[in-house]
Amino acid sequence: MTATLPTVPPPPRRRRNARPAWEEQPGVVGQSAKGGVLAVVVLAVLVPMWVVLVTSISSQETINAAGGLVVVPREIDLSAYRTIFSGGQISQALWISTLVTGVGTAVSLVVTVLAAYGLSRPGTVGHRGLLFYFLLTFLVYPGLVPSYLVVTGIGLKDSLWALILPTALNVFNFVVMRAFFQNIPGELLDSARVDGAGEFRILWRIVLPLSKAVIAVVGLFYAVGYWNVWFNALLYIDDNEKFPIQRVLQSFILAGQTPQTSGATVGVTMPPTLAIKMAVVVVTVAPIALVYPFVQRHFTRGVIIGAIKG
CATH class of the missing domain: 1.10.3720.10 (MetI-like)
Structure with a gap:
């Protein structure tokens, strides 16, 4: 009678995005803080670019009404680019x-x-x-x-x-x-x-x-x-x-x-x-x-x- 060796299940495959064993799972506060910082950085980059773009396509009346740089566009005027x-x-x-x-x-x-x-x-x-x-x-x-x-x-x-x-x-x-x-x-x-x-x-x-x-x-x-x-x-x-x-x-x-x-x-x-x-x-x-x-x-x-x- 031949003895059968117990089969050992293969180790579970680690998912590509799974964290290593020594790294703890992120908490809600940490994830929220990271998302908040990332959002602030993105806004700090996109808002000035948006203001510059909108002001470049604004008319004199829109600029006067905004008191300078325009944030909310009202009408599109491409005369600056034509110039x-x-x-x-x-x-x-x-x-x-x-x-x-x-x-x-x-x-x-x-x-x-x-x-x-x-x-x-x-x-x-x-x-x-x-x-x-x-x-x-x-x-x-x-x-x-x-x-x-x-x-x-x-x-x-x-x-x-x-x-x-x-x-x-x-x-x-x-x-x-x-x-x-x-x-x-x-x-x-x-x-x-x-x-x-x-x-x-x-x-x-x-x-x-x-x-x-x-x-x-x-x-x-x-x-x-x-x-x-x-x-x-x-x-x-x-x-x-x-x-x-x-x-x-x-x-x-x-x-x-x-x-x-x-x-x-x-x-x-x-x-x-x-x-x-x-x-x-x-x-x-x-x-x-x-x-x-x-x-x-x-x-x-x-x-x-x-x-x-x-």
């Missing part, structure tokens, strides 16, 4: 910001990718010296006056390149991308070299397709920086026709200047000045707000994985 896109200084500033953002992001990505890939491979010429030179800028910053003298000394004063070249390489983005490249298995690159591929072909065919996440994140960082360029424009740009949108927005809101419109709007009733200011704010914020959701899914993989190695 912005009808030509003049604001349209020119939008074109300048778009041009600087596109060219600057492309230049920065090329420089960052080449520098990060070259310094991520051990044994490259001047590896330690160049890496120390890059990382030294985390501790030592040249200062405003030397930077201004360098930019003006090489002839970039009042040029759009003054908004691009001084910030073409961000060391933080370089460190993140270099760490990401270091995570790529060296055996994969060695096998490509055995097959006769050069370094540029390896970078183009193997490394870049595997690095879409970090490139998307770093590209967004650069694009936001170039789109929001203001201080460099204040320092290096004197020609009003070369002002980016952030510089024009600063002149409208802080300096209280009135927008310069094209000749087609002469004799036409101008929309409220406050509505134009808020419309410029909306146009300034909208591009980044629209692009961010498409890149958000790459943030965890691109930044956190790229920051594992330093």
